[in-house]
Amino acid sequence: QSALTQPRSVSGSPGQSVTISCTGTSGDIGTYKYVSWYQQHPGKVPELIIYDVTQRPSGVPDRFSGSKSGNTASLTISGLQADDEADYYCCSYVGSYSLLFGGGTKVTVL
């Protein structure tokens, strides 16, 4: 079972917006509404920033937003800040109480 496909890296200047795509198949992202996104700073534990495609946990800034179209989910970071520089992982439910992560995207703030 191959990982969901994410770009290896994206970059943007402070204040700009960046969007990270996460492409799966009709058997995962295309079928289920359970796409989540995780932020991981170097040497730190992953943190949930989006769940159920579009929902933000309490405490996560509304600069982070999620969406889905067909077999592709997306995470948009608006008003990019220095602290947003991190690795981001998408994750989809694939049925039978199983999950699949994306390969991860490194966000660089220029």
Place this chain on the structure above:
Amino acid sequence: EVQLVQSGPEVKKPGESLKISCEAFGYGFNTYWIGWVRQMPGKGLEWMGSIHPGDSDTRYSPSFQGHVTISVDRSTGTAFLQWSSLKASDTAIYYCARPRLQQLIVGLDIWGPGTQVTVSS
């Protein structure tokens, strides 16, 4: 406070066995799935499998099925990940994580600090 406390770092030789733990605090252990996630050096997150402590229903990623065993001890509120014969390629950080809602395995919002496992001859 809801938290997952993992066992400390391990250094093992190829062929040795290992069992690492994840102890849950602050919530009803039997009511939430717990998942295990691997992160190899410099690499991404990989879902290994999940277990429901209430009935020990266990699901494995095809990539890890047969290579690891996930279990729980309900009396101590602890989940385990074990290997019978380690390989150098098992060197990684292993995280346990709990989903935000009961009955679901998605939306992992509580994470343990990770256990570093190093396998080297």
